[in-house]
Amino acid sequence: xxxxxxxxxxxxxxxxxxxxxxxxxxxxxxxxxxxxxxxxxxxxxxxxxxxxxxxxxxxxxxxxxxxxxxxxxxxxxxxxxxxxxxxxxxxxxxxxxxxxxxxxxxxxxxxxxxxxxxxxxxxxxxxxxxxxxxxxxxxxxxxxxxxxxxxxxxxxxxxxxxxxxxxxxxxxxxxxxxxxxxxxxxxxxxxxxxxxxxxxxxxxxxxxxxxxxxxxxxxxxxxxxxxxxxxxxxxxxxxxxxxxxxxxxxxxxxxxxxxxxxxxxxxxxxxxxxxxxxxxxxxxxxxxxxxxxxxxxxxxxxxxxxxxxxxxxxxxxxxxxxxxxxxxxxxxxxxxxxxxxxxxxxxxxxxxxxxxxxxxxxxxxxxxxxxxxxxxxxxxxxxxxxxxxxxxxxxxxxxxxxxxxxxxxxxxxxxxxxxxxxxxxxxxxxxxxxxxxxxxxxxxxxxxxxxxxxxxxxxxxxxxxxxxxx
Numbered sequence: 001x002x003x004x005x006x007x008x009x010x011x012x013x014x015x016x017x018x019x020x021x022x023x024x025x026x027x028x029x030x031x032x033x034x035x036x037x038x039x040x041x042x043x044x045x046x047x048x049x050x051x052x053x054x055x056x057x058x059x060x061x062x063x064x065x066x067x068x069x070x071x072x073x074x075x076x077x078x079x080x081x082x083x084x085x086x087x088x089x090x091x092x093x094x095x096x097x098x099x100x101x102x103x104x105x106x107x108x109x110x111x112x113x114x115x116x117x118x119x120x121x122x123x124x125x126x127x128x129x130x131x132x133x134x135x136x137x138x139x140x141x142x143x144x145x146x147x148x149x150x151x152x153x154x155x156x157x158x159x160x161x162x163x164x165x166x167x168x169x170x171x172x173x174x175x176x177x178x179x180x181x182x183x184x185x186x187x188x189x190x191x192x193x194x195x196x197x198x199x200x201x202x203x204x205x206x207x208x209x210x211x212x213x214x215x216x217x218x219x220x221x222x223x224x225x226x227x228x229x230x231x232x233x234x235x236x237x238x239x240x241x242x243x244x245x246x247x248x249x250x251x252x253x254x255x256x257x258x259x260x261x262x263x264x265x266x267x268x269x270x271x272x273x274x275x276x277x278x279x280x281x282x283x284x285x286x287x288x289x290x291x292x293x294x295x296x297x298x299x300x301x302x303x304x305x306x307x308x309x310x311x312x313x314x315x316x317x318x319x320x321x322x323x324x325x326x327x328x329x330x331x332x333x334x335x336x337x338x339x340x341x342x343x344x345x346x347x348x349x350x351x352x353x354x355x356x357x358x359x360x361x362x363x364x365x366x367x368x369x370x371x372x373x374x375x376x377x378x379x380x381x382x383x384x385x386x387x388x389x390x391x392x393x394x395x396x397x398x399x400x401x402x403x404x405x406x407x408x409x410x411x412x413x414x415x416x417x418x419x420x421x422x423x424x425x426x427x428x429x430x431x432x433x434x435x436x437x438x439x440x441x442x443x444x445x446x447x448x449x450x451x452x453x454x455x456x457x458x459x460x461x462x463x464x465x466x467x468x469x470x
Contacts, residue, residue: 008257023061025225027217030066033092034074037280040263047260047301049105065220066108099280102289120215121207125184133248137175142187142203148180154244158236183208210241224252232259261304287312290409323404325371329390338387344395367396
């Protein structure tokens with residue numbers, strides 16, 4: 001068994017070899033909590049949830065760190081007199097957490113906020129200055145910059161030459177030696193709140209964006225760790241700058257770089273200018289959360305997802321096929337010697353797909369083919385095959401986090417409307433059963449036909465009649 005992944009720095013699919021056998025340290029760039037999350041944020045978090053679940057299944061002890069950037073230019077810009085920057089950051093952080101939780105994304109091992117690691121950021125900046133890779137601004141502004149020209153490896157992640165790069169736009173350029181130099185520390189400016197300023201050897205101020213992740217990753221995972229993940233849009237400048245400043249400071253940093261694709265809407269990239277952003281809360285209101293998770297996780301993690309009208313209907317139909325088989329299998333196996341049997345182990349074809357750079361589309365093809373064959377076995381009364389398929393299907397949907405029988409998803413069907421419908425249908429099924437027992441087949445057929453017209457399918461079996469929505 002060898003897990004392989006696409007390493008963005010190597011530009012190739014490579015064998016994954018952890019620094020410590022049996023353990024994986026993974027750092028994922030989490031949200032900058034400036035405004036409400038959109039579906040791209042959900043997709044990114046889900047990708048690394050899938051990576052974590054599969055690595056766990058393969059026997060690795062995974063430590064996952066996902067940060068919260070709670071101090072940043074954009075956070076300060078979006079604050080108001082009625083909602084201070086730290087209050088805005090916390091409110092938006094809760095929105096992200098709610099979206100993650102709704103999709104069944106496992107909580108990270110650690111979820112540090114940038115504002116809690118200021119000393120660690122200053123320590124790295126100090127090392128960079130000592131090594132000649134950073135310099136305080138000569139104008140006494142309190143700014144500190146990374147010296148791009150001092151680090152020949154700059155650009156190795158995105159394979160760019162420094163001469164071809166645009167100027168860094170994250171700080172006032174007047175005190176820079178080179179327009180491409182980026183801010184490590186930003187001196188306090190007039191009009192900025194005092195609460196967004198920390199004392200430092202270079203003057204009061206706050207950290208630049210890039211240094212935050214270098215400090216938090218090394219604090220929680222050590223100076224060298226296995227996997228650094230994030231959205232494709234973070235490769236440059238954010239991840240390029242992280243890599244440069246951490247390695248220039250003497251840290252080994254990440255062995256592998258993994259980047260997930262973005263989400264388009266009707267063929268166009270989501271953007272504020274186009275007004276086509278779909279926010280997480282809005283998206284989760286369009287369909288059950290399990291369906292949303294299936295849709296966002298079904299494509300290969302490095303591909304671009306294109307959301308269009310009908311996308312969630314397709315995902316819902318796929319989920320219903322899985323749920324229908326599992327519920328039918330449990331009913332048919334109940335009371336037999338096969339009840340509860342079936343080893344919950346993923347099949348080889350599924351494992352091979354997941355080992356191959358987390359190829360979820362191929363893994364889902366194995367899942368649905370197993371369900372198709374198992375439904376045939378149900379129709380043929382081959383209970384041994386049904387029990388075996390049930391175990392493998394449960395193993396696959398558990399790894400993918402889409403088990404429709406899991407209590408976390410089943411709670412959605414406990415809504416008052418569903419309970420009311422269940423009560424009415426169960427009453428009609430009891431009337432139908434009594435009619436059949438009294439050989440009043442006309443009444444029994446009428447009840448069946450009326451339910452079918454309402455989109456409710458009845459399945460008669462040795463353990464009684466059961467119903468489900470068509």
